[in-house]
Amino acid sequence: MSIAMRPSQALRLWQQVMLSQVRDDEPDLTMRQTAILFTIYLDPPPHTVRGLAARLNVTKPVITRALDTMGALKLVSRHRDELDKRNVLIKRTVEGALFVERFGDGIIARAHELPI
Amino acid sequence: MSIAMRPSQALRLWQQVMLSQVRDDEPDLTMRQTAILFTIYLDPPPHTVRGLAARLNVTKPVITRALDTMGALKLVSRHRDELDKRNVLIKRTVEGALFVERFGDGIIARAHELPI
DNA sequence: GCAAATTGTTTCGGTTCCGTTTCAGTTTAA
């Protein structure tokens, strides 16, 4: 079942979620970092630098740097692939799962607050 | 009527919209820029630097710089308030209205593509 | 009239991100 929503509602929802993210004193992720994080947590593993770069249509260093940043925030972790040691497998973390879960709850909460 | 949506659907929708934004070769706006742009286009005018800074809980230079960037992209415009010449009034543009409208349509399109 | 307050901008030093290029380590294939 698809979600029933008009453009004006969609935009208002987007604004409210953006505002709540910005107002938080937590450092906001960039658009790219968010796309990477959500892909790691929503798409089935395994996730590699190369695979994420292809999925987002960006260069590999973009992924590497985003993983550096989000790794420091403990939102993701990296592990060398033992079967093909050229690969790095990106894994989910407890902190990252909580972050994503809270984000989803935030969307729902803003959706409920929307006017008619 | 509020929007019927489960957290997993909300997250998947967010991911898809983020991915489509990132994959576009157009320069992505930052989270703050997006929040400012949407506030200008969704909240009733007049909009001032001070007002936007208060609404987003950020400092005024953040607003000034975001307006510089989005002004160069012709997404917003600035005009000195003739009644109180200390104020700058931020106005909508045709290009900005189209951008926001397309963004809204994009959300709806991704919502329709969502799996069950 | 004139000091104080208000508004938006600029400057400062520092951080982060970008694309491109280069690199080290690993695997593949001749």
Add this chain to the structure above:
DNA sequence: TTAAACTGAAACGGAACCGAAACAATTTGC
């Protein structure tokens, strides 16, 4: 075995952003 291909990371210069402070222009209040 050894050259080629592949993977992720590091190095580089440039651009954008950050918070804090200083700034010019304007209005307010005494």
